[in-house]
Amino acid sequence: MSGKMCSSSNSIIQAQKLVDQLQIEAAMERFKISLTAADLVQYCQEHRCSDPLLTGISASSNPFKDKKTCVLL
């Protein structure tokens, strides 16, 4: 009998925690996707030039490319 009551109180504690968490999440101010998506687009465009995987990397400045040695004849 007491075991069953314990688990009921546990369920109530869990349910209260869930309510508390949902209250935190419900309280936030949300911004329109038209604004936030535009902001993400702007970020990508502004940083395009500093993204080597978009701009390309020259052979001479490519750190991963195996350098072939030059032989002076």
Place this chain on the structure above:
Amino acid sequence: MAAEKAEMDALKKECDGLRAQIEAARKAVNDTTMTAAANGVAPLGRVQLKLRKSLKGHLAKIYAMHWSEDSRQMVSASQDGKLLVWDTFTGNKLVAVPLKSAWVMSVAFAPSANLVASGGLDNICTVYNIKAASPKTLRELDAHTGYLSCCRFLSDSEILTASGDTTCVLWDLETGKQKMVYTNHIGDCMSLALSPDMNMFISGACDSLAKLWDLREGTCKQTFSGHTSDINAISFFPSGNAIVTGSDDCSCKMYDLRSDQEVTDYTDATLNAGVTSLALSNSGRLIFAGYDDFNCHIWDSLKGEKVGVLSGHDNRVSCTGVPADGMGVCTGSWDSFLKLWN
């Protein structure tokens, strides 16, 4: 008993009410899609990266890799029971760390490059000093009751871990004790990522949810749903205002933090393999996602289109990483190789 049932019913009603409130608030700001917002952006065309190096050294499946902040060194973890620290410019192995437990699932490089950490089915996060003459165990962080799926250093004195026990933990490396325990997931935590400003972090779990946490307060601030299976990979968009997730449901998704919802879904009818790992290029435009189909597929994050593929592994791609300078991508695989592309 009747009083308790009445209380439960009241709480359940309150939960349902709050959930409806959140959904309504999300709907109210859902005035367009990312693809529509990206209409004016020039398409990328085909992104073709070349294989520059294949790093051979592990003798079994590679489960994790992490770049050092110097964008040159990288550490990988394999179930051959070793961590290997590589000089990716030369392909040389700099340090080999033998593990007490071969069942490793995660590895991390400290920003200082003095320390590395790993953990897995032993439930322990072990931190090693790799600057000593031979790698020395600094700390064994032993409190999780489930496997260690991911770890990330904040500094040489703090590390964040994610675990199969459904919690994430912030540890003090000086004392070896838990500073904060983050509980809210109802499934194994599989992955975590720190925000660029280090005040928040995100976690992805087997409950198919992604959560945003306040690192210092210990509270879950936002919960993102939409995936229909385990989230295995998670990353911040470089501005810190959006997150990208990869899941066993074969899709990746982008969620905007300020709109509190999914803004893009990266799916392809021909892709029927789970996503294991992901990394973004420096501008956030490219998403490199590792899949169970042995490939790393490249997505245009704004237009939601597949723009390329990194093919070459003979088994599942288990880990993917882009270094801080954005000069390439590293993929690690169950085929025991790491490959560098750019």
